[in-house]
Amino acid sequence: MHRLTPRRARALLRRHGPEALVWRRRIAILGGAILIGLIALLFARLSDWAGEIFLTIERRCWWAPLLATPLGFAGLVWLTRLLAPAAGGSGIPQIIAASRDPEAAIRTLVSARTVAAKFVLTIGALLFGASVGREGPTVQIAASIMGYAHRAMAIPLRASVYIAGGAAGVAAAFNTPLAGVAFAIEELAAAYEQRMTLLVMAAVLIAGMVSLGLAGDYVYFGVMRETLSLGDALVATPVAGVFGGIAGGLFSRLMLSAGKSTAFAPVLWLRARPVAFAAACGIAVAVLGVATGLTWGTGYRTANAIISGAHVPLWFGAAKFVTTLATAVSGLPGGIFAPSLSVGAGIGDVLRSVFPHYPAGAIVLLGMVAYFTGVVRAPLTAVIIISETTASRGLMLPLLATALIADFAAQLVSKERLYHGLSERFLNRSMSPTVVKSENSGHLGGS
Template sequence: MSPRRIRVVLRRHGPEALVWRRRVAIVGGAVMVGIVALIFADVADRANALFHGFVARWWWAPLIATPAGFALIAWLTIRFAPLARGSGIPQVMAATKAPEAALSTLVSVRAAVAKFVLTAGALLIGASVGREGPTVQIAAAIMGRMHRLLRIPLRSSVYIAGGAAGVAAAFNTPLAGVAFAIEELAAAYEQRMTLLVMAAVLIAGMVSLGIAGDYIYFGAMRQTLGFTQALVAAPVAGIVGGIAGGVFSRLMLEAGRTTLPPFGRLRTRPVLFASLCGAVVAITGVATGLTWGTGYESANHIIAGGDVPAWFGIAKFVSTLATAVSGIPGGIFAPSLSIGAGIGALLREVFPGYSPGAIVLLGMVGYFTGVVRAPLTAVIIISETTASRGLMMPLLASALTADFAAQFVCKEKLYHGLSQRFLQAPK
C-alpha cells in the first residue's frame, strides 16, 4: 500500500477515526453515568436521612424550614439554572429536538450540577421528590458532554441513550432503561439508536452492579396470583390506579397553564408560590409523619406486608403534587411508586383473600402508568425492583387497563406536555 493509502485507511479506521471516538464516548459516558448515579443516590439518601433525624428531634421545625427551603431553592433555580426545574425528563425530551443547541441549555453542565445539588437540597427540606428523573437529565448531560469532548456530532440518540442509562443506573433495572428509551424519550425509535442505547444501558448497569452489588431496589417479593384472581384484581387496580394517576397528571399540567386569578397572579411570583407549596408539604408532613421525601421507606413497608393509614395515599398525593407544581428540581418516580403502594394498601382490603404483596404491586403499576402513561416501562420497573417476575402478566394487564383509564381523565401525556414548555421557553 502507498503512504497515501495508509493515511486514508488510518483516518477511516485508526484510533482517531470517528467510529472509534464514538465507541469511546459511549463507553466512557456510560461508565461516568453509572458512577455519578451511585454518588447521587448516596447523597440523596443521606439528605433524606438527615431530614428525618431533624424531624425526630424537632417535629415542629419543618413548619418553618420547609416553606423557607422551598422559597430558597426556587430562587436559586430561577437565578442560576432555570432549565433545571422540575423532573428533568421533559428537558431531555425537548433536547432531542435540537441536540447541538441543547448541550449549552437544557442538558448543560450548569443544569446538571444544579439538578444534582438542588434535588439533594429538596430532600434535605422534606420535599416529596425522587432522584430518578433528575438522574435522567444529568446522565444525558454527561453523555452529550463526552461526545462533544471527542468532537463527535451530537444526535438525539446520544441524549436518549444517556437518559436510558440514567434510569438503568438509578433503579438497577437495565431492561427498564431500554423500555423507557422506547416509550418516553424517543418519539420515534430509530433502528440506528439500538446499539447506542443498549451499550449505554448495559455499561451503566454493570458499573452500578459492580460498585453497589446485585441489589433489588424494593427487595424480593415472591407472591403471585391465581388466574381467576388476576382476572378480577388486575382490571380493578388498573382502573383505580389509572384514574388516580390521570388526575395527578391533569392537575400538574393545568397548574402550569390555568388562567384562574389566584394561580395566574402567583405564577408571576414564583418564589412566593414555591413557599406556599412548601407550606402545604410541611403541614401535610407534620400532620401525618409519613409523607416526607421519596416515600421509599413507606412503599417498602407496604410491599413487605406492613400497614399504613387509609389516608396515606391521598396525603402523599397532595405532598407530591404540591412539590411538583412548585417548580423546584426533583422527580416524581419514587413518590409515584409510594402513592401507588398506598392505593395497593387500600385494595388489599377489597381483596382480603388474595396475596397482599401482589395486590400492592398491582396498585403501584396502575398508578405509575396513569401518571407517566408508559405501561411497558411501568411493568418492567416494578418487576425488576421487586423481582416479581411471576406477576408479569397481571402487572401488564393492570398497566394496560390503567393506560386506557387515564386517557379519560388526561388525554395529554405528562412528560410530553411538560416538554413543550421547554421548547417554547427562552433559552
C-alpha cells in the first residue's frame, strides 16, 4: 500500500477528481446531448409551423408561390452565401468534411455562425415551399453543439465528437435511437474511432431520451403492421430493390453532376450566377407545386397518407423527385431525408399497382427503403429508419433484402456516394493549410 502523501493526493485528484479529463468529457457528452435533444425538438416544431404557414397561404392564394417561391429561393441563397456559405445544402457532407480536421472545422463548417444560419434559413426555405427536410440540418447543428460542449470543457476535438453529435441529431430528429447509431457507423464514420463507441451510444441515448420525454413516444410515420409472406417477398423485393435503387442512384448522380465542370453548358452558365440559378430552381418548384398541389415541403403528410392506404397519382414520385432535386442543387440550406422518403413512398405507390394483391402498406415501405438506399447508399441506416419510423419490425428481412439489392443497383448508376462526393466541396473550407497540403500529397490518414 502506498502512503497517501499530499503530493499523491493532488495527483489522484487531477486524474480522478471533478476536474479530471474523464469527468469533463462526461459532462460535455451529457450537456451536449441534452441540448441537442432540446434544439432538435424546437427545430422540428418550427419547421412544421413554417410548412403549415406556407400551405395555408397556398390554399388561399394558389398563384402566390409562382412569385414568392422563386424570389424566396434567390433571397435565401443570397443570404446563405453572404452570411455562412458552409450552411448551404444538407449538412451531412459538411460533417464528413469536418471530421478530417475537427479543430479547424469548429471555426468554419460547424461554427456557431454557420449553424445559426442553417437553423433560420432552413425554416425560411420551408416557408417558401422548398422540398427540403430538417434531418440533415439537424445533423450539422447537433454536431456543432457537441463540438462546442467539448470545447467549453477544454477537451481536444476529435472526429468522434462530431460523429456522436450527428448521430444524436438523427436520433432526436426521427425519434429513432438505433438509426442514429447505424448512421454514425455507416455514413459518418470514415474516421470512426472504435474506442469512442461509448461516446456515440451515450449521446444518442441522452438526446433520444430528451426528445422522447418532451415529445412523447410517437412513431414518425405511424404504426404499420402489415407483413409479407416468404413467397411474396421473394417476388417483390428484387423488383422494388432494382426500381427504387436505380431511381435513387439517378438522383445522386444528377445532384453530383450539377456541381461539376462536365455539367451541361446552360447549367454551368447559371451555376456561375448562383442567385439567378436559385431563382430558376424556385420557378421549377413553384410551377410543379401549383400544378400538382402535392410536392411542397418535406412531403411527410403525403408519405404518411400513402403508407396508410391512400392513393396518389402515379406521377407523384417523379414530380417530387424533380422538386427535391431542384431544391437540393439550388444551394438552399435544407436536407433530403424526408423528401427522399416521400419520393420513395411515391415509388411504393407505383409498385402497389404492379402487385395489387400484395399487402399495400408493406409494398410502399419496400419502395421507400429502396429509393432512400439508392440516394444515400447506407442500407442498414435506411432499413432501421423505415423500421423504427413505422414500427414494422415484421418486415425487417424483406426491407434488408430490398435495401441490399437497391444498394447494388444504385452503384450501376452512380459509383460515387452522394454525401461523400458532396463533402469534397467543403474540405478546403474546413482544413487547416497543413492538413490540406498533406491531403493533396495523399498522406492523410483517418483522424
